Amino acid sequence: MSSVQVSERPALPEKRQLTTKPRFSDKVFRGVVTGGGLSSLLILGMIFIFLLYQGFSILHSQGLHFITTSDWNAAVDDNNVPIPSQSHFGIAAMLIGTLVCATIAVAIAVPISVFTALFLTFYAPSSVKKIMVTLVDLMAAFPSILYGLWGFFVLMPSAVYWAKLLNKFFGWIPFFSMQAPVFDRSPFVAGVVLSIMIIPIVTSIAREIFGQTPLDRIQAAYALGSTRWGMIRAVAFPYARSGIVGGAMLGLGRAMGETVAVYTVLNIVYQINWHVLLGAGGNVASMILMKFGEATPLEIKALMAAGLILFLVTLIVNSLADVIVSKSGKSGR
Amino acid sequence: MTDESENPEMETHVQPSSLAGIASAAEAKKAPGSSALGVGLEARNIHAWFGDKLALRDVSLDFWAGTVTALIGPSGCGKSTFIRTLNRMHEFIPTAAMAGEVLLNGTDIYAPGVDVTQIRLKVGMVFQKPNPFPSMTIAENVLAGLKLANLKVENKDDLLQECLERAGLWNEVKDRLNAHGGSLSGGQQQRLCIARSLAVRPQVLLMDEPCSALDPGSTLKVEETISHLSSSMTIIIVTHNMQQAARVSDYTAFFLSDGGPGELVEVGHTNEIFSRPKDTRTENYVTGRFG
Ligand SMILES: Nc1ncnc2c1ncn2[C@@H]1O[C@H](COP(=O)(O)OP(=O)(O)OP(=O)(O)O)[C@@H](O)[C@H]1O
Ligand SMILES: [Mg+2]
Numbered sequence: 001m002s003s004v005q006v007s008e009r010p011a012l013p014e015k016r017q018l019t020t021k022p023r024f025s026d027k028v029f030r031g032v033v034t035g036g037g038l039s040s041l042l043i044l045g046m047i048f049i050f051l052l053y054q055g056f057s058i059l060h061s062q063g064l065h066f067i068t069t070s071d072w073n074a075a076v077d078d079n080n081v082p083i084p085s086q087s088h089f090g091i092a093a094m095l096i097g098t099l100v101c102a103t104i105a106v107a108i109a110v111p112i113s114v115f116t117a118l119f120l121t122f123y124a125p126s127s128v129k130k131i132m133v134t135l136v137d138l139m140a141a142f143p144s145i146l147y148g149l150w151g152f153f154v155l156m157p158s159a160v161y162w163a164k165l166l167n168k169f170f171g172w173i174p175f176f177s178m179q180a181p182v183f184d185r186s187p188f189v190a191g192v193v194l195s196i197m198i199i200p201i202v203t204s205i206a207r208e209i210f211g212q213t214p215l216d217r218i219q220a221a222y223a224l225g226s227t228r229w230g231m232i233r234a235v236a237f238p239y240a241r242s243g244i245v246g247g248a249m250l251g252l253g254r255a256m257g258e259t260v261a262v263y264t265v266l267n268i269v270y271q272i273n274w275h276v277l278l279g280a281g282g283n284v285a286s287m288i289l290m291k292f293g294e295a296t297p298l299e300i301k302a303l304m305a306a307g308l309i310l311f312l313v314t315l316i317v318n319s320l321a322d323v324i325v326s327k328s329g330k331s332g333r
Numbered sequence: 334m335t336d337e338s339e340n341p342e343m344e345t346h347v348q349p350s351s352l353a354g355i356a357s358a359a360e361a362k363k364a365p366g367s368s369a370l371g372v373g374l375e376a377r378n379i380h381a382w383f384g385d386k387l388a389l390r391d392v393s394l395d396f397w398a399g400t401v402t403a404l405i406g407p408s409g410c411g412k413s414t415f416i417r418t419l420n421r422m423h424e425f426i427p428t429a430a431m432a433g434e435v436l437l438n439g440t441d442i443y444a445p446g447v448d449v450t451q452i453r454l455k456v457g458m459v460f461q462k463p464n465p466f467p468s469m470t471i472a473e474n475v476l477a478g479l480k481l482a483n484l485k486v487e488n489k490d491d492l493l494q495e496c497l498e499r500a501g502l503w504n505e506v507k508d509r510l511n512a513h514g515g516s517l518s519g520g521q522q523q524r525l526c527i528a529r530s531l532a533v534r535p536q537v538l539l540m541d542e543p544c545s546a547l548d549p550g551s552t553l554k555v556e557e558t559i560s561h562l563s564s565s566m567t568i569i570i571v572t573h574n575m576q577q578a579a580r581v582s583d584y585t586a587f588f589l590s591d592g593g594p595g596e597l598v599e600v601g602h603t604n605e606i607f608s609r610p611k612d613t614r615t616e617n618y619v620t621g622r623f624g
Binding site: 223 | 466481482
C-alpha cells in the first residue's frame with residue numbers, strides 16, 4: 001500500500017490567483033481609460049440603435065427586397081401624405097455602387113501608397129521625406145468637397161481619356177464594356193477621386209509599419225549582399241504585409257462611407273451598374289445626402305434603414321479584414 | 334566577467350584532439366607575409382566618425398587569408414565600428430563617416446564605382462544577435478543570400494547541405510528543413526546565420542561577438558565551425574572572451590580607447606599577445622587587471 005503511494009506523484013496544487021493591491025493613482029487612471037474606451041463603444045452603439053429604431057419598420061415591410069431591388073418610390077397622396085403600402089424602397093444599385101467605387105479606389109490607392117511609403121522609408125533623403133510626410137498628412141485633412149470639385153472639373157476630362165483607353169483594350173472584359181458612350185461621371189471616375197482621398201491614410205499606415213522593420217533583419221539582408229529591392233522583398237514586405245492589409249481596409253472603409261465627393265462626381269442613377277466606365281451609379285452615402293433634403297417622413301425612415309445597412313456592410317468588411325490579417329499575419333513578424 | 338567563470342567547465346568539454354588540432358594549425362601558420370594564400374584583407378589608416386565624434390583613429394591591420402584574427406578590447410573601444418568598415422556596413426548609420434582604405438584582393442572597396450553589394454557578397458558578416466529571417470524556412474534562410482543577390486546556382490540541395498554541414502548544423506536540422514527559422518534554439522539560429530553567410534561563398538567572414546548570446550555547448554560548436562572554416566577563408570572575430578580568442582585565433586589585435594577615439598594598441602600572434610605582450614596596456618587587459 002505504502003509503496004504504491006510512493007510511486008504515485010502527489011496531486012498538482014491548485015493554481016494560485018495572482019493579484020496585486022492596486023495603487024490609488026493606478027485606479028484613477030484605469031477609470032479614465034476605461035471610461036474613454038467605453039464611451040466610444042457607447043456612441044457607436046447609440047448610433048446603431050438609433051438607425052435600427054428609425055429604419056426597422058421599413059426593413060420589416062420591405063424585407064429582403066430592400067437590398068435586392070433598386071426602385072425607390074415614395075408614394076404620396078394628393079395631400080403629400082406618404083402611402084406606405086404603395087411605396088417601394090430598394091438600395092441594391094447603391095450598395096453595389098458603394099462596393100464598386102470603393103474597390104476601384106482601393107485597387108488604385110494601395111499600390112501607389114505602398115510605393116510611396118517604400119520611397120519615403122527606404123529611399124528618400126531626409127529633407128524630402130520631411131516635406132512629403134507633411135504634404136501627405138495635409139492631404140488627409142482636406143475637406144472631401146474639394147476633392148469632389150477637383151475631380152469633377154480637373155480629373156474628369158483625363159479620367160475619361162483613360163476610361164476610353166481601358167474600354168478600347170479591355171472592352172472584352174464585362175466590367176469595362178459599354179452599351180452607351182457615356183464616359184462622364186462614371187464609377188471609374190468616382191473611384192479615382194476616392195483613391196486620391198484614401199492614399200494619405202494608407203500611405204501613412206504603410207510608412208509607419210515599414211519604418212518599424214527590425215534593423216537587425218535589414219542589416220542581415222544587406223550583409224548578404226542584398227540589393228535594396230531584395231531587402232524590401234525579403235524583409236520589409238513580409239514584416240509589413242498584415243499591417244498594409246489593415247491600412248487598406250481602413251481606406252476601404254473610408255471609401256465606402258464617402259459622401260460628398262461621390263455625390264459631386266457621380267451621376268446617381270437607380271440601376272445596378274457593373275460597367276465601371278459607364279456614367280451611372282451611386283453609393284449609399286451619397287444617396288442619403290441627395291434624398292435627405294426633400295424626403296417625406298416615410299422616406300427618411302427608409303434612408304435610416306439604408307444607413308443601417310451601410311453600417312453593417314462596413315462592419316462586415318472590417319471584420320473580414322481582421323480575419324485576413326490574423327490568418328496571414330504572424331509569419332513575417 | 335561571466336565569460337571567465339564559464340570557462341573552466343568548457344575546457345573539460347573540449348576534446349584534447351581538437352584543441353591540439355587548432356594549436357598545431359596556429360603553429361603552422363607562418364609569420365605575416367609568408368601565408369600561402371596571401372593577404373585577404375588590408376585595412377589602411379581607418380578612421381571612423383559618428384557625426385562629429387571620432388570613434389576610431391588610424392587603424393591599419395592586415396588579415397591573412399586562411400587565418401583567424403581576433404579583435405579584443407574593452408567595451409566602446411570601436412571593435413564593432415572597425416569591423417563594420419570592412420564590409421561597408423558602417424555607412425548604414427546616417428551620420429557615419431570614414432577615412433582610409435580597405436583593400437580586398439588589392440582593390441579599395443570604397444573606391445568610386447565599386448558595387449557595394451558585390452563587396453558584401455565577398456565579405457560576409459555574422460552578427461552578435463542571431464537574426465534569421467522569420468518568414469523563411471530553415472532551407473530558405475540558408476539560401477536567402479542567393480535570392481537576395483540574384484545569384485544562380487546549379488544544385489541548391491547540395492549547397493544547402495554543404496553550408497549546413499560546414500556550419501555544424503546539418504545533423505540537427507536535416508529532418509526539418511522546412512520548419513521556420515525562428516523555431517530553432519538561439520545557438521542553432523546563430524549557426525543557421527553562419528550557414529546563411531557561407532552560401533554566397535565569401536572570401537572573408539566578419540563575426541561580431543557571435544557567441545555572446547550562446548550557451549557553452551553552442552559556443553563550442555561555433556568555435557569548431559570557425560576552425561573548420563579558417564582553412565578556406567579569412568575570418569575576423571570580435572570577442573570579449575579571452576579564452577575564446579586564445580582558442581580560435583591565429584592573430585589577436587587589441588583595441589583601446591582612453592575616453593576618446595578607439596585605437597589599435599597591438600597586434601601579433603595570439604600566443605604572444607597572451608603570453609608576452611609588448612604593451613603594458615595589453616598585458617593589463619589580457620590578464621584581467623582592467624577593462
Ligand atoms: N550609431 C552610433 N552613433 C553614435 N555613436 C556610436 C554609434 N555606434 C557606436 N558609437 C560610438 O562609437 C564608439 C565605438 O563603439 P563600438 O560599438 O564600435 O564599440 P565596441 O568596441 O564594439 O564595444 P562593445 O564591445 O561594447 O560592442 C563608442 O564610443 C560608441 O559610443
Ligand atoms: Mg561591439
